[in-house]
């Protein structure tokens with residue numbers, strides 16, 4: 001409803017731009033924000049047409065290839081695909097992260113996003129175990145460690 005589909009690109013006109021406001025399966029999408037599927041993105045894998053996904057956001061970095069301090073090659077290796085892991089592995093600076101904004105063209109479609117593991121830290125589990133033991137509650141070490149590894 002109220003949805004336009006152009007060249008595999010889905011856009012509509014309600015909601016806000018924050019991640020939390022985006023729901024669902026591609027039928028409910030955000031005002032002004034374009035959603036691209038992995039299939040849409042994959043074809044932009046050439047030096048004259050280079051898109052990347054970083055943290056579920058899609059960037060057209062064609063004009064940035066020659067400027068990249070880390071070289072063109074590493075970007076082209078990730079072209080048309082999800083570069084989140086390699087981007088993070090390098091430990092890019094805040095400046096690098098801010099630069100991303102100027103190449104932003106849209107978001108990865110909800111259906112194509114990886115499900116993130118819940119982040120339960122080992123320290124939090126150990127503190128929880130300690131509290132339970134100190135207060136005489138039943139010890140649930142297996143539960144705590146299971147929640148860490150799940």
Ligand code: HEM
Nearest residue numbers: 061069070074078083086087090091092093095096099100
């Ligand atoms: C559009 C996304 C990217 C932007 C805006 C970007 C930006 C930058 C910037 C500004 C630097 C200089 C160091 C810093 O400030 O952190 C840098 C270095 C570097 N980047 Fe990227 N980068 C991007 C994507 C990637 C990806 C996907 C890789 C994949 C491997 C990568 C690999 C590197 C490497 C190897 C260096 C060199 C570090 C060095 O020689 O010290 N970058 N990048």
